Amino acid sequence: MTEDIKEEVKEEEATETTEEVVEETKEATETTEEVVEGTKEATETTEEVVEETKEATETTEEVVEGTKEATETTEEVVEETKETSELEEAQARAEEFENKYLRVHAEMQNIQRRAKEERQQLQKYRSQDLAKAILPSLDNIERALAVEGLTDDVKKGLEMIQESLINGLKEEGIEEIAxxxxxxxxxxxxxQTMPADDEHPADTIAQVFQKGYKLHDRILRPAMVVVYKEN
Structure with a gap:
């Protein structure tokens, strides 16, 4: 009897032990499943972190690429600005040289124009000194012709000289002033003045004391005259 009780007790203890083992195994299984689930969630989290890290890396690469492009653009802008500055400087220098050339060209034209005018003036009035030297001789011939008692031959000779001188002066543009x-x-x-009257109005010429001459539009000497004036 006692042996049976002992056997039953042992069986009950074994049963309880088995149940405890089963319970512990069940708990261990649940724990394992929780660990697996946790591991799975950790893996998913890790994958998400990896994905986010990948995206962050791509974003960083894009930022780096953008920065690189911005740097290149800045360098291009700086280069273009430098080229523009050099171009503007070259244009400014070209304008300066052009202005200098135009001034020099204008000055040369003025010099040529003045030289041409001076040559024309010299050519036009080249006989001025000669005329002034000849006119006294022409005056003397006129005075000689006014002397009474000249023979016809002498008078004719003086008249021929006078005519020759007058023609020579005319060829040089020298003419007598009216x-x-x-x-x-x-x-x-x-x-000198003389009283004016009805036949001789005021400010008219009464007599020519010495003839006047002009070279083109230049007066070599004015005519010396006697003028009628009001009393």
């Missing part, structure tokens, strides 16, 4: 009619202070010089 001294009849009204007095003109631009061409005449009054050395």
């Amino acid at each position: 001294a009849d009619g009204e007095f003109d202070h631009n061409f005449h010089m009054a050395i």
Whole structure:
């Protein structure tokens, strides 16, 4: 009897032990499943972290690429700005040289124009000194012709000389100034006056004391005249 009880007790203890083992195994299994689930969640989290890290890396690469492109763009802008500055400087220098050339060219034209005018003036009035040297001789011939008692041959000879000198002066553009009619202070010089009357109006020429001559539009000497004036 006692042996049976002992056997039953042993069986009950074995049963309880088995149940405890089963329970522990069940708990261990649940724990394992929880660990597996936790591991799975950790793996998913890790994958998410990896994905996020990958995305962050790609974003960083994009930022780096963008920075690189921005740097290249900045360098291009700096280069273009430098080229523009050099171009503007070259254009400014070109304009300066052009202005200098235009000034020099204008100055050369002025010098050439003045030289041409001077040559023309010299050519036009080249006989001025010669005329001034000849005119006294022509005056003397006129005075000689006014002397009474000249023989015909002498008078004719003087007239031929006078005509030759006058023609020579005309060929050089030298002409006698008209001294009849009204007095003109631009061409005449009054050395004496006479009373004006009905037949001889005021400011008219009464007598020519010395003939005047001009070279083209230049007065070599004015005509010396006597002028009628009001009393």
